[in-house]
Amino acid sequence: MTEPTADLLPVGLEDRLPVAARALTRARRAALDALDLHGYERVIPPLVEFEKSLATRMSGVATRRMFRFVDPASLRTLALRSDMTVQIGRIAATSLKGAARPLRLCYAGEVATITADQLDPARQRLQLGAELIGSDSAAAAGEVVALAIEALTAAGARGVSVDFTLPDLVDTLAASALPLDADRIEAVRRELDAKDAGALKQAGGEAYLPLLYAAGPFDEALGKLAAIGGETAGGALESRIEGLRQIAARVGDRARLTLDPTERxxxxxxxxxxFTLYAEGVRGTLGRGGTYRIGGSDEAATGFTLYIDPLVDALDAAPSGDLLYLPPGHDPQVAARLRAIGWRSVAALHDGEDPAALGCTHRLEGDTPTAL
Amino acid sequence: MTEPTADLLPVGLEDRLPVAARALTRARRAALDALDLHGYERVIPPLVEFEKSLATRMSGVATRRMFRFVDPASLRTLALRSDMTVQIGRIAATSLKGAARPLRLCYAGEVATITADQLDPARQRLQLGAELIGSDSAAAAGEVVALAIEALTAAGARGVSVDFTLPDLVDTLAASALPLDADRIEAVRRELDAKDAGALKQAGGEAYLPLLYAAGPFDEALGKLAAIGGETAGGALESRIEGLRQIAARVGDRARLTLDPTERxxxxxxxxxxFTLYAEGVRGTLGRGGTYRIGGSDEAATGFTLYIDPLVDALDAAPSGDLLYLPPGHDPQVAARLRAIGWRSVAALHDGEDPAALGCTHRLEGDTPTAL
Structure with missing residues (x-):
């Protein structure tokens, strides 16, 4: 091998070597096990699908970021998946159309994009999540937020925080208590995103100014939002505020909660x-979720997606544990019994090996593991 | 959804629905755990690499079967991996070049090909295996065959059989005891493959005829091969026969062994x-392995690859197990304690649900799971 290492793999694609691979495997299994214990059944969709099938369930922007190629069998364009939630929606709407609702499904797998995004150079990520299909009620949202926190915690996260948002807030208010001309809605949403009070006024969104200040720690921010609902918006927000209260009551003891009602x-x-998920010591978001309608079938659903690679990178490397050297001529039955109680072993290939150099911490002497 | 189901996914690509996904997840974990217990450290290479990097470590035929696309970042051709062993070889030769030998690595992941092969319509498969890098001795081969049997058995296989072969047998004999002109070697190998005695004679390979009959149950076939070695081939086969004996002594009590010394x-x-792996009740091969040289670094190695999808398909569906319905107003602490001892639970979303329709077998009453 004379190639320079930098040239070995395309930018944004990496190998996980033993220490990192062990940590990722452990975190992935723990998170999936948490979902399984709550009755979420795993499904495993393929890496590659018809581009059109993926695209009709996604926004146009996202599909341009997929790896695409022509299928010699069908002469149609295929794509490497960049998001598994659209696949879960497809399965719920087709193969599992007849299954009882609510339908609880989970998934874990690699997704890839042909271009990286500005904040994250990775072009391949492990995506892991759960979908509760057939409901978008506050009870469903509470279950899903609690489950996301539990899965993240199982994967090793500490100090989880959850930022709630109300994605259709402006549309709702514009159609009811704070009327806006249809051609101004987009500008108002944009300036709320930018948190620019002056531009918001100029865009004709003066009535929306209080929303800018209804963000922060959950209880305080919800109080401000409720005040807008009660005093300004004539109760239009009531059901959403009551939903947020229910969700917060369910998970408030497990995570720090914040509210940013106009975050889009x-x-x-x-x-x-x-909602968006964060954990102490990990930069950026670890996942997102919320209520939505499945593309194609328009069925109500609630779900979340986690990207646990940055979490695993931030965890302290777990100790790799004991490793038992089995010298030439050892009793294979003894070795098998020790493995059955959890010893990892490395068998001698020939005389004269150095067990320590192979990473071993112990050596089998007779039927006893002895520290090196 | 009005699309016909047959049109949903490209031919050769499938979803695994809950029962199948559960079985595959269980088999995959069990096989990986078996490899881990024997000191094989997992590495996780990316789904996509530079085509050239994959291709220079594979045969030209195989690379034409890869999904390929141009990378906008490097303007080079990328490919979706169709075989993970070349990636493991790359890692051993680069990032882990300085790690102590023998180096034991394992892997599991999805691989895909743009065209199916004639015997198997699947274009995506789960590949899982182990590589022992730095040795191709009989001891290394014995360890690897034993490990392959153990991993397959952990994944659920019963009645494993292993067919041994000597891939370079004709080359070895042609260069020593049974001389052949270089331009006849390929024809002799072809007719041995075809097991066509007449054509073998015509090709000038009459001296190779006894090899055709040295196939079958291991002891008997090895006896015949040894006779060729002793009487005809003047000892040229000795080290290979001794190697096969050592390997068989290591694994003969765990699997049915056969020998087909000219199988290529x-x-x-x-x-x-x-060697090739089979199991009772599963059509076709479940995996292959052997000794080889890593492409690029030319380091000696021994390894195996399993494709466990057909095994999992052949297994009886595991019972899905108990599922506990948590009615509205249940005590979440009680539910958490029950999950901690292994109960899978489904929480009520609202009053009036039918727990049995949701697949539940039990209902929580107070702090007691009660059968429905």
């Missing part, structure tokens, strides 16, 4: 409720 | 030793 980034598909 | 199909890269 990453919530292009969500309906009334969305 | 699927062993394009192997050096002196190759």
């Amino acid at each position: 980034h990453g919530f292009e598909y969500q309906s009334w409720f969305g | 199909h699927g062993f394009e890269y192997q050096s002196w030793f190759g």
